[in-house]
Amino acid sequence: MQDSDINQEGSAPADLARSNEERYFITALARGLEVLACFRAADKSLSNQQIAERCGLPKSTVTRFTYTLTRLGYLLQVEAGGKFTLGTATLALGSSMLARLDIRQMARPMMQELADFSGTTVSIAVRDRLSMIYVEVCRSTAALSLSLQVGSRMPLAASAIGRAYLVKAGEQERKEILSRSQELDELAYTAMRDALAKGLKDYEQFGCATSFGEWQKDVNGIAVGFYPIGGSQLMSINCGGPASSVSQQFLLDEARPRLLEIAKRLES
Template identity: 55%
Template sequence: MTALARGLEVLACFRHGEITLSNQELAQRCKLPKSTVSRLTMTLTKLGYLIHVQESGRYRLGTACLALGSALLNKLDVRKIARPMMQELAEFSGASVSLGVRDKLSMIYVENCRSSAALTLTLDVGSRMPLASSAMGRAWLAAVPQEQRLEAMEQIHGLDDLAWPHVKTGIDKALEDYRTLGVTCSFGDWNKEVNGVARAFDPGNGLPVMAVNVGGPSYNLSPKFLLDEVRPRLLQVVRAIEEALPV
């Protein structure tokens, strides 16, 4: 692994909601020697990708990371096209409507719209959803070519051999739902108090497969409401996004 790849692995260790990490925590997550991580954090700090918090000796992401992320998001025209339609769907459903792309074994939000009339999830741009158990992740698995799906499933299997049979059952059910309903579902699978449905699409122009999900607290979004009322509108929104994208 090159120094660049290792440096990127260090930056990827920071999860949504985490402010600081120590060299020891970074070393554990990267599975690298602490001495190697110390050299990497020193270099990343000099370049502005990390900030060294003197009082605690820990590290937080620097402004150079923000510049990189902003540059990427600003170039994603699909966000601008999708947002008005996503917001309308959020208001109808009383839920959160998000657009995401795959990053390793997660889906990461690149756009998020919330209903102004109801309590919704507090997730936002940059939040991550598990590939195997979230509606969005399952939609991605259902939409990509079989070779890509099997590769991802093999990686998911490697995370927990004992849990794999249960996880695979959920994925298989999602693939069948996608064929018959046009969406994937996660009714308490990712979080027992959260329900959601999702649909994926290929934006073209070299961009990866993306997915739109509608989700929220289970007491506010029943499976019946999501399937009977939200699902048809979600399918319409995704079709409209596809038609509006430049060829």
């Protein structure tokens, strides 16, 4: 048997599986969803050029997508021939998703209690590609608590809430996340790989993930990943605040036991 035959035999099942999967992938739909996903909580509106730059698509292609999405109510044109913002149709989708997350109602009193005790912001987030999106946020009344809200995004690699997710995720999901990172560039892949290693080390030492001045130099945070009662979607819960009022030692000594207890109660 020739080497070429051996290689062909060895690679055929994997190639066939990828081929079968790709048959069901609709590129136009994927790009349309990428257009919607490129909007961030801080964005008041985006132009076709800005969307094109974020999605890595030609402006002419984006123009057709934004026209279609506007007609369907997923985008709203706020200036004639100008910029776009998310429309009410996306609100309906988001509301339906949040309504299914019953865990938020169960978690909110415990989160608020921890926020008030520690003078921090306590949040729950789920993963969206290489980001974490907040689905519930409780703040203390402290003037220096973080001004994050439902819908805010956090980087998966640099944040405690993202690292906690990486640690708790299954092997297949980790591979998919690392693969997505590598598609961006080598720096993103290295950062994600290092974030996983840091998270695993933190979990071994503290039972949680940490980020002390790594997401933002003046912000400290800790987080735990958990699978909510009756649910299969992995989530993370964090506790953090400005480094000037929430020290690393306070989070580890005082807030960490309470955060771990909340995650345990939400999971069991």
